[in-house]
Amino acid sequence: MKRPSIVLWLNAVVLYTFLYAPIVVVIAYSFNSAKRGGPWRGFTTEWYATLFNSSEKLSAVTNTLILAVASTAISTVLGTLLGYGLSRFSFPGKKLFSWLMYIPVVVPDIVAAVAMLMFCSFVRNWTGLLELGLTTMIIAHVTFQIPLIAIIVRSRLAGMDPAIEEAAHDLGADAWQKFRYVTLPLMMPGVLAGSALAFTMSIDDFVISFFTAGPGATTLPILIYSSVKRGITPDINALATLIVLASIIGTITVTMLQRQGRDERKL
Amino acid sequence: MKPKIHFGEQLSPRGEQVRSALTSGPGIAWVTVFLLVPLLSIIVISFMSRGTYGDVQPHFTLENFKRFLGYGAFGFDPLYPKIILRSLLMALGTVTLCMMVALPLTFFIAGLPQRWKQVALMLVIIPFWTNMLIRTYAWQIIFSGTGWLARAAAALGWIAPGDALYPSALAVFVVLTCDFLPVLALPLYASVEKIDWSIAEAASDLGADGRRVFWHALLPQIKPGLMAGAILVFIPATGQFAIPDLMGGAKTVLLGNAIQQQFGFSRDWPFGSAISCLAMLIVMLGLWVFARTAGEEGRKTLI
Amino acid sequence: MATPVPAIEVEKLTRRFGEVLALDQINLSIQQGEFFSLLGPSGCGKTTLLRIIAGLDIPDEGKVSIGGVDAGGLPAHRRPVNTVFQSYALFPHLNVWENVAFGLRMKKVPPPEIEQRVRKVMALVEIEPLAQRKPNQLSGGQKQRVALARAIVNEPQVLLLDEPLGALDLKLRKQLQIELRSLQRRLGITFIYVTHDQDEALVLSDRIAVMRDGKVEQLGDAAALYEHPRTRFVSQFLGSCSLIEGRVKQRNSNSTLVETTLGELKTASAAPAREKITLAIRPEKVQLLPCPAVAGENRIRARIEQVIYVGSGTHYELRAGTQPLRAEVMNSHAGSNSFQIGQELLVCLPPEALIVLDD
Numbered sequence: 069m070k071r072p073s074i075v076l077w078l079n080a081v082v083l084y085t086f087l088y089a090p091i092v093v094v095i096a097y098s099f100n101s102a103k104r105g106g107p108w109r110g111f112t113t114e115w116y117a118t119l120f121n122s123s124e125k126l127s128a129v130t131n132t133l134i135l136a137v138a139s140t141a142i143s144t145v146l147g148t149l150l151g152y153g154l155s156r157f158s159f160p161g162k163k164l165f166s167w168l169m170y171i172p173v174v175v176p177d178i179v180a181a182v183a184m185l186m187f188c189s190f191v192r193n194w195t196g197l198l199e200l201g202l203t204t205m206i207i208a209h210v211t212f213q214i215p216l217i218a219i220i221v222r223s224r225l226a227g228m229d230p231a232i233e234e235a236a237h238d239l240g241a242d243a244w245q246k247f248r249y250v251t252l253p254l255m256m257p258g259v260l261a262g263s264a265l266a267f268t269m270s271i272d273d274f275v276i277s278f279f280t281a282g283p284g285a286t287t288l289p290i291l292i293y294s295s296v297k298r299g300i301t302p303d304i305n306a307l308a309t310l311i312v313l314a315s316i317i318g319t320i321t322v323t324m325l326q327r328q329g330r331d332e333r334k335l
Numbered sequence: 336m337k338p339k340i341h342f343g344e345q346l347s348p349r350g351e352q353v354r355s356a357l358t359s360g361p362g363i364a365w366v367t368v369f370l371l372v373p374l375l376s377i378i379v380i381s382f383m384s385r386g387t388y389g390d391v392q393p394h395f396t397l398e399n400f401k402r403f404l405g406y407g408a409f410g411f412d413p414l415y416p417k418i419i420l421r422s423l424l425m426a427l428g429t430v431t432l433c434m435m436v437a438l439p440l441t442f443f444i445a446g447l448p449q450r451w452k453q454v455a456l457m458l459v460i461i462p463f464w465t466n467m468l469i470r471t472y473a474w475q476i477i478f479s480g481t482g483w484l485a486r487a488a489a490a491l492g493w494i495a496p497g498d499a500l501y502p503s504a505l506a507v508f509v510v511l512t513c514d515f516l517p518v519l520a521l522p523l524y525a526s527v528e529k530i531d532w533s534i535a536e537a538a539s540d541l542g543a544d545g546r547r548v549f550w551h552a553l554l555p556q557i558k559p560g561l562m563a564g565a566i567l568v569f570i571p572a573t574g575q576f577a578i579p580d581l582m583g584g585a586k587t588v589l590l591g592n593a594i595q596q597q598f599g600f601s602r603d604w605p606f607g608s609a610i611s612c613l614a615m616l617i618v619m620l621g622l623w624v625f626a627r628t629a630g631e632e633g634r635k636t637l638i
Numbered sequence: 639m640a641t642p643v644p645a646i647e648v649e650k651l652t653r654r655f656g657e658v659l660a661l662d663q664i665n666l667s668i669q670q671g672e673f674f675s676l677l678g679p680s681g682c683g684k685t686t687l688l689r690i691i692a693g694l695d696i697p698d699e700g701k702v703s704i705g706g707v708d709a710g711g712l713p714a715h716r717r718p719v720n721t722v723f724q725s726y727a728l729f730p731h732l733n734v735w736e737n738v739a740f741g742l743r744m745k746k747v748p749p750p751e752i753e754q755r756v757r758k759v760m761a762l763v764e765i766e767p768l769a770q771r772k773p774n775q776l777s778g779g780q781k782q783r784v785a786l787a788r789a790i791v792n793e794p795q796v797l798l799l800d801e802p803l804g805a806l807d808l809k810l811r812k813q814l815q816i817e818l819r820s821l822q823r824r825l826g827i828t829f830i831y832v833t834h835d836q837d838e839a840l841v842l843s844d845r846i847a848v849m850r851d852g853k854v855e856q857l858g859d860a861a862a863l864y865e866h867p868r869t870r871f872v873s874q875f876l877g878s879c880s881l882i883e884g885r886v887k888q889r890n891s892n893s894t895l896v897e898t899t900l901g902e903l904k905t906a907s908a909a910p911a912r913e914k915i916t917l918a919i920r921p922e923k924v925q926l927l928p929c930p931a932v933a934g935e936n937r938i939r940a941r942i943e944q945v946i947y948v949g950s951g952t953h954y955e956l957r958a959g960t961q962p963l964r965a966e967v968m969n970s971h972a973g974s975n976s977f978q979i980g981q982e983l984l985v986c987l988p989p990e991a992l993i994v995l996d997d
Contacts, residue, residue: 090513153355173570177571214362249744296475312466
């Protein structure tokens with residue numbers, strides 16, 4: 069196709085500016101010595117020191133990681149089983165339940181979040197269980213991750229030549245051996261991709277956590293939100309900068325790995 | 336019923352049900368209990384009334400739905416109809432603007448030499464994976480009264496000197512567009528990259544001008560990606576609450592903020608549920624339009 | 639001496655897919671050590687039959703016995719048969735060695751024995767240097783060999799091959815055909831070979847079952863099927879034939895006189911008890927006589943409409959009145975291509991070459 073024209077260049081430059089202005093600003097201001105934001109007053113790394121001394125922020129990091137690891141672990145097991153089950157066995161009402169998988173995609177997350185909030189509250193009123201806190205957040209995150217992983221695993225399985233599994237049986241594998249030595253290794257890339265995505269979503273999530281969190285269970289996004297509501301402080305910029313850098317490194321790494329995987333498959 | 340053979344494995348109907356229960360069972364149960372049931376109960380609760388202490392009273396009422404149509408306890412009040420309209424306009428406006436700028440952007444990227452294509456694409460992917468809350472609050476800094484954007488606006492006489500550019504509806508709109516741009520651009524790019532340019536060349540050989548080449552030879556090819564991107568922006572934009580909350584303040588309340596209010600300090604769950612139902616209804620309408628226009632190809636792109 | 643137990647015995651096998659009858663009351667008996675081909679166009683049921691024998695599909699009616707044992711209750715992994723799949727179906731996550739060893743590992747054969755058997759089979763099909771490669775690093779022909787090795791390492795009673803050479807180019811296919819045939823002779827394993835390629839079936843098989851619409855249309859060795867096709871379908875599917883409609887005029891004990899649009903034709907075989915019959919003749923048996931020839935028995939006048947030079951031979955499309963005829967002449971002498979388009983000539987249809995079809 070033709071080389072981009074001036075108009076396309078201009079549009080691209082403006083858009084990239086808009087996409088990166090916030091990121092650049094956050095990073096720059098994390099080194100600004102001015103206390104209440106405002107114009108540039110000189111370079112400092114003071115806010116990073118403040119950040120690492122704040123137990124509130126460190127506990128938010130811990131909570132975020134516990135939440136992400138626990139929910140991803142549970143949802144990887146349940147989501148993989150579900151994806152496998154949906155693609156391999158049929159049962160009454162399967163079609164209906166397949167639609168269930170798309171609820172998290174098509175329902176605005178705030179609606180799902182308040183629905184779960186009310187649900188937890190009703191259950192608590194009746195049984196005393198499901199006190200808002202880390203547990204309810206994990207449950208809520210798992211609920212969103214299961215369909216995600218199941219969809220990815222299922223599409224991975226759907227792309228497989230059925231003859232490969234037939235060959236396993238033909239060569240003497242029983243049902244369990246086939247699953248263990250053929251199907252499972254072949255769906256592993258899907259499982260890994262799904263859980264990586266689920267993990268990222270959990271770390272990134274604000275709305276679901278915000279509504280299902282208890283008073284003690286603050287995650288990084290919630291911490292950022294409530295701090296910003298009180299007024300931006302430089303140490304929040306420092307925190308945001310670290311998160312942004314982590315995202316950039318993570319994105320580049322994953323993209324590189326994907327490209328490498330593609331190249332290997334081409335051989 | 337006789338057994339059948341499934342991926343080489345012989346299964347009786349009973350055996351298949353047992354396997355289903357063991358594999359699909361737990362996941363389906365989890366999603367049903369923690370997502371489907373809560374969502375259905377939202378519909379039920381939206382027809383109930385609020386007790387004195389913010390509890391839910393099981394008295395059937397249509398009051399909640401009347402209220403956001405404007406007919407509250409104190410006569411007609413356009414507050415909620417305005418919120419609905421504003422949310423719809425905001426979501427549709429975001430989708431439209433995102434489309435209008437993402438189209439040239441994706442064509443720009445596709446036209447770059449291979450090496451730079453990867454870089455340009457990566458530059459769209461990075462914001463996509465960067466926390467939206469961070470990308471949103473940074474605009475508070477950019478739009479602040481001491482920033483040069485606000486000073487420029489003041490110099491032009493649009494705002495009073497020293498005032499910030501937020502909270503305002505325009506700030507919400509700009510940030511919505513910026514935040515959601517990668518969400519639309521990425522599936523769109525996937526379509527643009529696959530364009531068969533020989534069709535466009537054939538069309539222009541046959542005498543079609545630039546605009547007609549675009550409408551008749553290019554647009555049909557990228558429609559699946561464009562529509563998938565559009566619906567992926569429309570759904571979260573409709574329920575968005577953090578962006579209007581941080582950039583719009585009390586004047587630019589959207590559906591998401593209204594829901595949050597009812598579940599926050601107002602503690603009127605039935606009314607909050609009713610607004611949630613409305614948000615779901617709007618999204619369903621959007622999905623219906625999507626399904627009608629995008630076709631099978633678009634659905635695949637979305638999933 | 640007792641008759642040997644057939645390797646595969648299929649009785650009244652029927653399989654329906656919805657409204658479609660994929661197999662219709664099939665009966666077959668395949669001998670030990672035989673190279674048996676199932677030949678037919680796509681959708682004739684040949685692959686379904688193979689899958690039922692492998693235990694990868696269940697018949698609606700009928701019975702399959704493997705080595706005299708009813709296989710009805712046996713799942714695929716307990717049947718003493720192995721399959722070479724059309725798509726090869728190699729395990730993409732395992733290397734060549736692991737692919738070949740898969741079946742033995744599943745059966746918990748002791749590792750030293752696995753090592754030894756795998757090495758032997760890999761040497762047999764000449765893939766030893768590929769042992770550490772993954773399937774996506776192999777060419778089509780190499781994949782084919784791995785698929786074959788993976789199956790025969792299990793020493794099955796019967797090897798089932800589902801169009802194993804279908805995805806390969808012609809030259810490689812020819813070479814592998816020869817190798818397959820000699821491999822089968824050396825191993826002595828019964829091969830059941832599914833193909834839609836008539837040449838392949840003729841080259842490889844001891845016996846061929848030509849299938850159509852879920853039925854076996856004709857069964858026999860290559861020469862029998864080629865020289866004596868019983869139906870129009872078989873005559874057209876295996877090689878090509880010119881068909882001539884006619885009426886029986888006179889029946890003799892070992893010949894028949896048939897009245898056709900080309901005049902009276904004599905055939906050297908007995909006709910069925912019908913009046914209207916169809917005659918078939920292979921193009922290479924049609925003799926083209928240069929002009930000075932005189933009219934005589936089974937000699938008809940025809941005009942050359944098309945000349946196709948194919949190197950080893952020349953094909954002629956002829957027309958005698960309204961009847962189209964094909965002739966193929968070997969170019970055994972230099973410059974023997976002496977007929978031109980538009981030329982009128984005499985054609986001889988020898989009585990022993992005219993086949994009387996059943997339908």
